[in-house]
Amino acid sequence: MIVCALFVGVYLTICGKLALIGMRASPEEEVSTLDRTVARPDIVDRNGVILATDLPVLSLFAEPRKVVDADEASEALAGVLGNMTREEIYKRLKSRASFVWLKRGLTPDQANEIKRLGIPAIGFRGEVRRFYPQGRETSHVIGLTDIDNGGISGFERWLDQSSFGVLRKSGLMNGAQIKASQLTIDxxxxxxxxxxxxxxxxxxxxxxxxxxxxxxxxxxxxxxxxxxxxxPATPSEAAEKDRLNRVSGGxxxxxxxxxxxxxxxxxxxxxxxxxxxxxxxxxxxxxxxxxxxxxxxxxxxxxxxxxxxxxxxxxxxxxxxxxxxxxxxxxxxxxxxxxxxxxxxxxxxxxxxxxxxxxxxxxxxxxxxxxxxxxxxxxxxxxxxxxxxxxxxxxxxxxxxxxxxxxxxxxxxxxxxxxxxxxxxxxxxxxxxxxxxxxxxxxxxxxxxxxxxxxxxxxxxxxxxxxxxxxxxxxxxxxxxxxxxxxxxxxxxxxxxxxxxxxxxxxxxxxxxxxxxxxxxxxxxxxxxxxxxx
Incomplete structure (x- = not known):
């Protein structure tokens, strides 16, 4: 009876785990359930043309304490992530932390390929990334956001210093409440x-x-x-010494x-x-x-x-x-x-x-x-x-x-x-x-x-x-x-x-x-x- 109970317990545990895996959202579904407290309003020009908007993306995280084979996992992930070396990934997977980010803002192809790898203790979290359709043309006016979608320059930063920023930080702002910010720029x-x-x-x-x-x-x-x-797609450019907004800042x-x-x-x-x-x-x-x-x-x-x-x-x-x-x-x-x-x-x-x-x-x-x-x-x-x-x-x-x-x-x-x-x-x-x-x-x-x-x-x-x-x-x-x-x-x-x-x-x-x-x-x-x- 004891042996039978053990087998039944193991069997039920496996079935429960499989059920949880089956219920886990696909990358696309995870994006749709992203945390809207990090979302920002669209910024549009005087005619409604989009100058800045949020795009849903997946970010890759790991639970290092649950990683079975860090060496094999880092080898597989390095082939997908490209801009991260095997050594960088291995170091993060061997961390003593319970949670680490591996890559913020994956492309859809990267997300699907990592999903097919089936690596245990690796997961996705839905986030948003800021996109600037006008590129360089409005860079000094609109500014930039950081990796957590917080404004760091231009009108983006001014937004975070306004009442919107207070609501956003308090978690009281959700997707349904966010209205586009219209500017006078044509x-x-x-x-x-x-x-x-x-x-x-x-x-x-x-x-x-x-x-x-x-x-x-x-x-x-x-x-x-x-x-x-x-x-704006290359934020490091904004930090170069000659990138000052000379119209208002010089x-x-x-x-x-x-x-x-x-x-x-x-x-x-x-x-x-x-x-x-x-x-x-x-x-x-x-x-x-x-x-x-x-x-x-x-x-x-x-x-x-x-x-x-x-x-x-x-x-x-x-x-x-x-x-x-x-x-x-x-x-x-x-x-x-x-x-x-x-x-x-x-x-x-x-x-x-x-x-x-x-x-x-x-x-x-x-x-x-x-x-x-x-x-x-x-x-x-x-x-x-x-x-x-x-x-x-x-x-x-x-x-x-x-x-x-x-x-x-x-x-x-x-x-x-x-x-x-x-x-x-x-x-x-x-x-x-x-x-x-x-x-x-x-x-x-x-x-x-x-x-x-x-x-x-x-x-x-x-x-x-x-x-x-x-x-x-x-x-x-x-x-x-x-x-x-x-x-x-x-x-x-x-x-x-x-x-x-x-x-x-x-x-x-x-x-x-x-x-x-x-x-x-x-x-x-x-x-x-x-x-x-x-």
Whole structure:
């Protein structure tokens, strides 16, 4: 009876084990029952195009204490996993732990082949892996997740720092509750901007290049590209030292694009008119600092000519007329001296003198002596173009009504009118002529800033920028392009903003204007972009 009982017990144990094995979910079924607390919402563009989504995958684990033959198992698994050596697998299988991961995110073929091996104490767990259909094109905006599907950069990280992240960590978020996060980015425009900048990298061989397109009326970011970028499918690329999102995370002396603010300040606070004359006939000496113009006309200039000829002397005299304290206060009101708020963690803090002296005011008038980000420069210029209303930037959809409720009046309507006139005039007659795309009534301001190399300004290393707005009769969009340290396109070619940043901006406008519903006007002999100005 004892012997019979033992045999029956063994038989029942085997039958029970076989039943459990038969009831175990297949790889496909295990994926369908994955832990939804690690899931994330889809991220889509303004038109519903998917920018990031979760894909179900299987991950391979082992229970080392139950492994019968670690040597044979590691040999078999190494032939399937490929990127893991037999020694690595053997070490994990001989661990004293009760649970170890062998491989996260298996391919379907790997999962099926391992299942056929029938190795005891080896199992699958359903997980999710983040997939980015747009690849490099949105890498700096969307960012990345780690192996556990937690956000580590870009909008992905911002999501985890928001209320979604709190719910996710608490386990209160499940698949049914996750709704897609819609961004203001337009994937079509993003593709066009990325392609143009990629070509610029080959054409001018700069250290970096970037661009941002803003809706001036709502503050929405329509496109944001910074090169070099990275492939989200190869996360290690993101850690390389030159993969910084320079649009929001890099600070630069923005050069003569800052004269947009200086001129607006003179009109707003300096009792200036377009006809006001400034003495630019000789260099301006402040202590040991000598301010001069690279192409001096050696004569007094009107405010219009100061802007069109990008006169450093004239801009400095505009700052003198306003006063040092008022100048600093105006730059603060424009948002150039403080960290900008946007739904990205990679945002840099501007660098400015701790003690604001007269010489700082004069050099800041033409974009030297303080550094800010391209993004907040674009935001401030958008305010000047947008009837003087400063609207904070955002990656989340916002209506014009909501934007008006958030807006701060930075300059008057009249100053905005005058500045739009100057922007358009500069694209017709000044340094922005190469950006005057037929039909789209573009205006803009160039900026060429010498970079500091080994503590001194270098004549051969520039940070070039061009700020454009269109259509100028009532600008909806502001584009800022920068080319960091370009090389001559051909022997004897220039390395200024007019030589590279401006044509790049023109190419972007040509590719994106129609996508942004800006209709061209070709039969316009009086130029309606000037019609608003008396």
């Amino acid at each position: 994937a079509r425009v993003q593709h066009a901007v990325h392609e143009v900048l990629d070509k610029a990298m080959e054409q001018y061989h700069p250290a970096a290049a970037g661009a941002v397109i803003l809706n001036a009326k709502t503050g929405e970011v329509i496109s944001l590209v910074s090169l070099p970028d990275f492939d 600070v630069f002396e923005m050069g003569s694009t800052i004269k947009t603010f200086t001129t607006a300040m003179a009109l707003e606070l300096g009792n200036a008119e377009l006809t006001t004359i400034y003495d630019a006939s000789h260099p301006l000496v402040i202590g040991s600092q000598v301010i001069h113009d690279s192409h001096s006309k050696g004569k007094p200039l009107s405010l219009v000519d100061v802007f069109l000829q990008s006169s450093n002397i004239g801009s400095a005299r505009e700052a003198i007329a306003v006063g040092m304290e008022n100048h600093k206060a105006f730059l603060e009101r424009a948002g150039l001296l403080s960290k900008v708020a946007i739904e990205l963690p990679e945002v840099a803090t501007p660098v400015s003198p701790r003690v604001w002296r007269q010489v700082n005011s004069l050099t800041s008038a033409f974009g030297h002596g303080f550094a800010t980000t391209p993004l907040q420069t674009a935001v401030g210029i958008a305010a000047i173009m947008n009837h003087g209303r400063l609207v904070p930037p955002t990656l989340l959809p916002r209506s014009e009504e909501e934007a008006r409720a958030l807006a701060v009046q930075m300059v008057s309507e009249k100053t905005s009118d005058d500045m739009r006139y100057l922007f358009r005039l500069n694209a017709v007659k000044g340094s922005g002529r190469k950006a005057n795309v037929a039909g789209f009534r573009v205006g803009g301001k160039t900026g060429t800033a010498e970079k500091v190399i080994d503590g001194r300004y270098s004549h051969n290393n520039n940070f070039n920028a061009f700020a454009a707005a269109f259509p100028m009769e009532d600008p909806t969009f502001v584009l800022l392009v920068f080319i960091d340290d370009p090389r001559p396109e051909f022997p004897g070619a220039g390395i200024t903003s007019a030589a590279n940043a401006v044509p790049v901006a023109a190419a972007i406008i040509e590719r994106s204007a129609l996508l942004l519903d800006v209709l061209p006007v070709f039969d316009d002999p009086e130029d309606t972009a000037f019609a608003f100005h008396d």
